Amino acid sequence: MQEPRLSIEDLTQLSAKERSRIRQRYALHRRYETAVALYADTNTSIRSIAAECGESEHALRAYLRRYWRELMLRRYGIETEGKDAQEVPFYTADGQSCLAHRKYKEAVQACDSIRYIDLNVSQVARKFGVNATALANFMRVHYSEVLKRREEYRIRLGISDNIRRGVRPDCREQYAAAVELYRTTDMSVKAVAEQCKVSEGGFLQHLRFYHQPLLKEKKETRRQAKLAGKKKRGALLGNGRKYEPLPATVQKYAEALAMFRDTALTMKEIVRRTGVPAEGFRFYLHKWHRALVLERSGIVAAEDAELNIARSRQRMKTVAAKYAEAIESLRQHPRPVSYVAREFGHHPEVFRSYLRKHEPELAASLGLRPVAWKQKERIASGTKK
Structure with missing residues (x-):
């Protein structure tokens, strides 16, 4: 099928946002x-390329x-x-990488075959050049049932090497607290490892x-969390993390948040004093x-209520x-509103409103007529005209 050619009509139909995205992608390339x-x-x-080019490995x-997924697939x-x-996909449904599956496929099949039952796993690996x-390790993670079945057959044949397999007692003791914490909480592997002071990789x-089975249970929990609707703060996400701001973000906006909570300073003034980005701080406030x-907008509603804050705001803290x-x-000295407005630097009509x-x-x-009466007066005067 012939690809459509570029035309000036395509260019003129691009919105400003689409043009901006094209320029951003160009800069990225x-x-x-x-x-x-x-x-x-x-x-x-x-990793080596990232170090040589001065880029982040994860970003690259x-x-x-x-x-450039084509290049990665080709490699x-x-x-x-x-x-x-x-x-x-790079990985199969059970978590194997396609490359590893192809690399160890024949060796795994040999381990599950009676033809090679007289060889141990190391000997099978040497025979197939891996x-x-x-x-x-690959079989422990993805084909543990093959290893168990193979060991049972070798014992029946009387050719077992009598090497004790399974978790070592010292390893079980070392990771016992971490396993229990991981089982009973929604903490990530990294967080559990840090709290229990054990190696994350280990x-x-x-x-x-x-x-x-525990990993499968956690995976299913994350899958359910991914399918869930609106997220609540502290809830589990599909990637295993909790739905909450990063510690670095909390620290970044801590001073500005304290000012927003404890003072009546405007957003503009808070941003000026703390040096945080205005849009970033506004997004942080509205999200977290x-x-x-x-409260500052004078709105009495649940935190997760769906409403337009700009239209629903009542008595704002800064204006009050x-x-x-x-x-x-x-209140202390009643006098004309216009005098007080000029005295304190306010606009008279805005202050009256x-x-x-x-x-x-x-x-x-003070003799100011209510808003409803003023509206009726405007309507009546408009009718007379």
Whole structure:
């Protein structure tokens, strides 16, 4: 099928947002151009390329997966078979990488065959040209039932090597507290390892070797969390993390948040004093501290209520603080509103409107007619015209 050609009509139909995205992608491609060339033309690992180009390994890997998936599939020897590269997985449904599956496939089949029952796993690995430890670890994770069945048959045949297999007592004791914490909480492997002061890699390997049912249970929990609707703070996400801001983000906005909560300073003033980005702080507040935003806007509603804050706001904390001194002066010494407004630097009409809306009793005592009456007067005058 012939690809459609570019036309000036296509260009004119692009929105400003689409044009901006194209420019952003172009800048991204320029940034990683050298790294992509090294990845395509050499067998250098992504880690080495990232170090050589001064880029983050995770960022480079994510970029390659998204924009140069064809190169990654080609390096791993995975055929696309006419499919879109984005639809070809790197891993099978049970978590095996396609490359590892192809590498150990014959050796695994040999371990599950009576033909090679007289050989141990290390000998089978040597026969098929793979690393013995790597094959054993691969089978422990993905084909543990083959290892168990093989050992049972060798014992029946009287050719067992009498080597005790399974978790070692010292390893069981070392990771016991971590396993229990991981089982009874929603903490990630990394968080559990840090709290229990054990190696993250060692703990993960221990789980994969000896606690596969627990990992499957956690995987199902994450899958259910991914399918869930609206997330609540502290709830589990599909990637195993909790739905909450990162510690670095909390620390970044801590001072600004304290000012927002404890003072009547405007957002603009808080941002100026703390030096945090205005849009970032606004997003942080609305996402993680919506109750404070509602409180400052004078809105009485549940934190997760779906409403337009800009349209629903009532008596804002900053505005109340702005007029507080003038209102107190009016209460102590009643006099024309225009005089007080000029005295405290407020716009007279805006100050009158605020009094009518939020201080109706004071407004009535000063002879200000209510808002409803003013609206009727405008309608009547318009009718006369």
